[in-house]
Amino acid sequence: LQGFFDEKVLSGKQVLLTAGPTFEPIDAVRGITNISSGKMGYALARACRDAGAEVTLVSGPTALTPPVDVRLLPVQSAQEMYQAVLSEVGRSDVFISVAAVADYRVKNRSEHKLKKGDAVPVIELEENPDILATVAGLPAAPFCVGFAAESQNLLDFAEQKRQRKKVPLLVANLAQHAMGADSNEVVLLDDAGQHPLPAMSKDEVGRAIVAHLARCLNR
Ligand code: CTP
Ligand code: CA
Numbered sequence: 080l081q082g083f084f085d086e087k088v089l090s091g092k093q094v095l096l097t098a099g100p101t102f103e104p105i106d107a108v109r110g111i112t113n114i115s116s117g118k119m120g121y122a123l124a125r126a127c128r129d130a131g132a133e134v135t136l137v138s139g140p141t142a143l144t145p146p147v148d149v150r151l152l153p154v155q156s157a158q159e160m161y162q163a164v165l166s167e168v169g170r171s172d173v174f175i176s177v178a179a180v181a182d183y184r185v186k187n188r189s190e191h192k193l194k195k196g197d198a199v200p201v202i203e204l205e206e207n208p209d210i211l212a213t214v215a216g217l218p219a220a221p222f223c224v225g226f227a228a229e230s231q232n233l234l235d236f237a238e239q240k241r242q243r244k245k246v247p248l249l250v251a252n253l254a255q256h257a258m259g260a261d262s263n264e265v266v267l268l269d270d271a272g273q274h275p276l277p278a279m280s281k282d283e284v285g286r287a288i289v290a291h292l293a294r295c296l297n298r
Contacts, residue, residue, distance in 0.1 A: 087131030088293035094132040095171040095221070096124050097164060097178035097210065099139035101157040105202060106189040113179035116259050117141030119226075119281050120177030124149050126285035127175075130293065135171070137163045139178055157181050157207035164210050168221060173292065175224040176211040183207060212244045222247060222296060224288070228254040234266060234273060241268050248295055250288060267291055 098120020100113040117138060124136045125146045134149045137160055145151045152167070154160045157180045168174060183204035193200050215223045225246040227237040230253065237251035252265045256278075264278035267288070276287050 089127055089173075089289065090131030092127075092132045092172045092296075093135070093170055094124075094127045094173045094175065095135045095137070095164065095167050096120055096127070096175040097137045097139075097160055097180070098124065099141040099143075100179045101139045101160055101181045101207075102155045103157065103181045103184040103207075104155075104188050105185050105193070105200075107192045109193070111181060111183075111185065111202075113181055114258055115139070115141075115179035117143050118259075118261065119257065119263060119284070120175075121146060122281040122285035123175060123177060123288060125282070126289045127173075129286075130289050132173075135167055137167070137178075157184060157210070161208045161210050161213070164214065168214055168217065169219075171221045173224065173296070174211075174214050174221045175292075176214070177226050178210075179228070180210060181207060209244070211246065215245045222292075224292060225249045227251045228257055230254045234268075237266070238268055248292065269295065 099117035100115040102110045102112045104110045121143050124134050128134045128149055136149050137152045137154055152163050154163050184207050186203040186205045211225050223246040225244055227240045227249055229236045233251050233253055237249055241249035249268045250265050251268055252263055257263045262278055262280050263284045265276050265284055267274040
């Protein structure tokens with residue numbers, strides 16, 4: 080793997096990634112979100128950078144240190160992430176969708192803080208755009224890499240997702256293993272089949288995904 084990186088397998092490539100959760104406001108001080116530390120996405124951004132790519136990272140709110148030599152575009156909501164991705168995707172060769180995007184946003188969000196004395200609020204939800212499916216469906220789509228965090232039936236659900244979103248490469252992991260941890264155990268799914276990787280640090284998983292991605296691009 081080391082030799083791979085000495086060769087800068089992604090040199091000259093523009094890579095766009097999303098990472099972290101999104102935050103969907105309920106009122107001025109509250110919101111709903113997904114559980115995501117952002118560690119896998121940031122590790123992958125660093126791996127792409129180390130492989131010679133020019134990297135843009137669209138990130139939801141995380142507690143992580145911004146990677147050096149990576150262009151960071153911070154966002155909060157799924158709609159902001161969608162806008163940021165669509166404005167960047169035209170110049171990208173690869174799109175890697177690691178973010179845990181909230182599937183729904185609050186339709187009846189309140190500008191001001193809700194007060195406890197008022198009636199118990201009813202939160203109405205509406206669906207967010209699917210960023211990965213939108214990018215994969217563009218006429219001049221970049222090479223798209225998706226993630227699937229499932230809590231059961233991992234490989235079936237993940238392969239269904241890969242086909243539904245029409246992405247050539249999908250990284251499947253169990254939510255219970257991945258969430259918040261510094262390590263991960265993933266299976267790469269592509270047209271050739273399933274490629275299980277051993278459990279290792281998220282930095283190592285990131286480098287292994289980059290090595291596989293580079294092979295896909297050169298195929
Ligand atoms: N994704 C996205 N935009 C969304 C939802 C998901 O870009 N609105 C991306 C994620 O970044 C990930 C992939 O789609 O790469 C799969 O996300 P996931 O939540 O597992 O799939 P969903 O299609 O939302 O299905 P579900 O949550 O019901 O499993
Ligand atoms: Ca989802």
